[in-house]
Each structure stands twice: as C-alpha cells, then as structure tokens.
Amino acid sequence: MTTVSDLRRALDDHSADAIVDFAVVAGARSRGLRLRRRRRLLSVGTAGALALAAGLLPVLPVLRDRSAPPVVVGPAVVASPAYRTPAQLGITVIDGSDYVITEFTAQAGQQTAEIRHKATATTAEESARSVNNGADLVVYDPGLFDPSALLQGKQGVLPGRPVMYSLADPPMVGWQEPSGAWAVATGPRGALKQVLRVAADVQMTTPSVPPMPFRFGWVPGGLTLDRASTRWASAQVGFGNALTVSAQQSDDPAGVISGKTLPSPVTIAGHQTWYFADADDNPGGTLMVAAGDCLVQLAARDRSTVPLADVRRMVEAMEFATCADPATWGPPL
Numbered sequence: 001m002t003t004v005s006d007l008r009r010a011l012d013d014h015s016a017d018a019i020v021d022f023a024v025v026a027g028a029r030s031r032g033l034r035l036r037r038r039r040r041l042l043s044v045g046t047a048g049a050l051a052l053a054a055g056l057l058p059v060l061p062v063l064r065d066r067s068a069p070p071v072v073v074g075p076a077v078v079a080s081p082a083y084r085t086p087a088q089l090g091i092t093v094i095d096g097s098d099y100v101i102t103e104f105t106a107q108a109g110q111q112t113a114e115i116r117h118k119a120t121a122t123t124a125e126e127s128a129r130s131v132n133n134g135a136d137l138v139v140y141d142p143g144l145f146d147p148s149a150l151l152q153g154k155q156g157v158l159p160g161r162p163v164m165y166s167l168a169d170p171p172m173v174g175w176q177e178p179s180g181a182w183a184v185a186t187g188p189r190g191a192l193k194q195v196l197r198v199a200a201d202v203q204m205t206t207p208s209v210p211p212m213p214f215r216f217g218w219v220p221g222g223l224t225l226d227r228a229s230t231r232w233a234s235a236q237v238g239f240g241n242a243l244t245v246s247a248q249q250s251d252d253p254a255g256v257i258s259g260k261t262l263p264s265p266v267t268i269a270g271h272q273t274w275y276f277a278d279a280d281d282n283p284g285g286t287l288m289v290a291a292g293d294c295l296v297q298l299a300a301r302d303r304s305t306v307p308l309a310d311v312r313r314m315v316e317a318m319e320f321a322t323c324a325d326p327a328t329w330g331p332p333l
Contacts, residue, residue: 219314
C-alpha cells in the first residue's frame with residue numbers, strides 16, 4: 001500500500017467492519033498518533049501521512065489491533081439507586097405556608113397528598129369539604145407519568161421551579177423534579193390560581209418512611225414494608241398482602257369492630273387485646289390492641305402465613321405513641 005488510492009481501496013474492502021461509535025472514533029484518534037510514530041516500521045510512508053492530513057484515520061477501525069483493550073472515553077456510567085422505597089414519602093410544604101398536608105399515602109409508584117388551607121383544615125370532616133381551599137398532589141416515581149397533556153398547555157415559573165399547566169378544567173399544574181419524578185397538583189373547576197398557590201408552597205425532600213403512632217421492635221421474616229398512609233389521628237402501614245397494621249384515636253373497641261361481638265380481652269405486654277378470627281372460608285385474623293388513646297389493629301390476611309403467635313410477638317415488641325398528638329409519632333421501623 002503506497003498510494004492514497006490503495007488506502008481507499010483497503011477501506012472499501014473492510015467497510016463492513018466499521019463501528020459507528022464516538023468512543024471508537026476517539027480511540028482511533030489516539031491510535032492514529034501512535035501510528036504516526038510507527039509509520040516507518042509499518043511501511044505506511046507517504047500514504048499514511050497523507051491519510052492523517054486528510055482526516056481519514058478516525059474512520060479506520062480496520063487498522064486497530066483487535067487484541068488491545070478498548071479505549072474508554074469519559075467516566076463510567078453507574079446505575080442510579082432507586083428514587084425511594086414504596087413506603088417512603090418525600091412531600092412537604094415550605095415553612096410559613098398557609099397550607100398543611102392533611103392526608104398522605106406512600107405506595108409503589110407514587111405518593112399522594114391532600115393539601116388544605118390552615119383556616120379550613122381543622123378536622124378531617126372539614127378538610128374533606130374544603131377542597132376549594134387547597135389541592136391534591138400526586139408525585140409519580142420516575143418514568144411512570146406521561147406529561148403529554150401538560151406539554152400541550154402553558155408554561156410558567158413558580159418560586160424555585162418552572163411549571164406547566166393544562167388549560168383544561170379542572171386545572172392541572174405539574175413539574176418535573178431533578179430526581180425525574182413528576183409532581184402533579186389538581187383542584188376544583190375554575191381554581192387554577194388556587195392550585196398554583198398550593199404548587200408554589202410544595203417542597204420535595206429526601207424520601208423517608210413517615211412517622212407513625214407505633215414502632216415495631218420485631219417483624220416476621222419475609223415481610224417488607226411497602227405502603228404507609230396517615231389521615232389526622234389515624235395511620236396505617238402494610239406489608240404486602242400479608243399484614244396491615246392500622247391505628248386510630250378511639251377508646252371504644254366495640255365501636256371500631258362494628259358488626260362483630262367483642263370477645264373477652266387478653267392482656268399482652270400490659271395492653272388489653274382482642275382477637276378476631278375470620279370465618280372458615282376466610283383464613284384471616286385480626287388482633288386489636290388498646291394502647292393509650294389508640295386502638296391498633298394487626299390484620300393478617302392468612303393465619304397460616306402470619307399466625308397469631310407471630311402477631312402476639314409483634315405486639316410484645318411494639319412501642320406506642322399518642323394518636324391525638326402526631327408530634328409524638330416516630331419511624332415505624
């Protein structure tokens with residue numbers, strides 16, 4: 001190979017070997033420098049020099065030594081960790097906001113929050129009626145929300161973030177977080193300004209399992225916390241389909257289990273408890289615990305999966321807070 005024509009003919013003969021990859025091109029440039037230093041030994045001579053000058057070398061993968069390790073250009077790509085676990089919540093409002101979160105749910109794929117104005121959100125019943133003074137927020141885990149409806153709307157800027165909002169009614173305001181999660185706030189018809197005010201006060205934090213009025217000291221092996229929710233003085237967590245643990249402010253066990261006969265209580269770890277086994281065609285069972293102002297229910301879907309002995313052991317290792325005072329609540333695990 002002594003002419004440029006010979007070189008081009010060699011390229012045509014090996015065109016099927018070409019690799020269209022920016023990393024390979026960058027590697028070829030590096031190897032080109034080495035080829036220039038070795039051109040006499042490789043008998044490239046004048047043709048090799050002309051090829052370099054013509055910029056042909058970067059598309060010469062056929063000339064590289066295939067036994068050599070590949071050239072790595074740029075930092076290695078490391079898979080990012082999951083955005084959050086299903087029971088973790090990352091929604092709050094800014095300090096000094098006129099709005100409060102009155103209800104939330106954290107589960108696989110999304111988090112939801114009922115956000116209401118402080119002036120009207122004084123009780124659970126009032127909060128449910130006061131939707132005209134707040135908005136409902138859903139935060140979708142990365143990759144689980146289609147923003148096409150928002151992209152067809154208008155764009156705006158709220159403190160700390162650009163947002164998009166739909167011109168449809170009821171209004172919808174959304175934005176994408178740096179994590180890739182999408183936050184979408186909705187409200188009643190004709191209340192776009194109200195929804196925008198709520199969205200301006202929303203703040204996303206590092207996701208964590210929210211506080212509960214109980215804490216587990218022991219959980220049966222194989223159970224994983226995968227959902228959590230609260231509403232005023234009540235709270236609930238779930239372990240898949242196997243077990244649900246809920247608490248509510250009440251001193252009336254008979255009223256809580258309306259429609260069932262209250263059995264004789266059994267004391268466990270100093271607490272009065274009542275156990276209800278479901279009918280024969282339903283293998284579940286529920287242990288209710290009176291703990292201060294809380295009535296806590298541990299409901300197993302299948303007694304063969306989570307037997308009463310395991311539920312009793314859970315109660316023996318549990319700690320309880322005051323249902324009426326969420327400030328006393330803490331992490332459930």
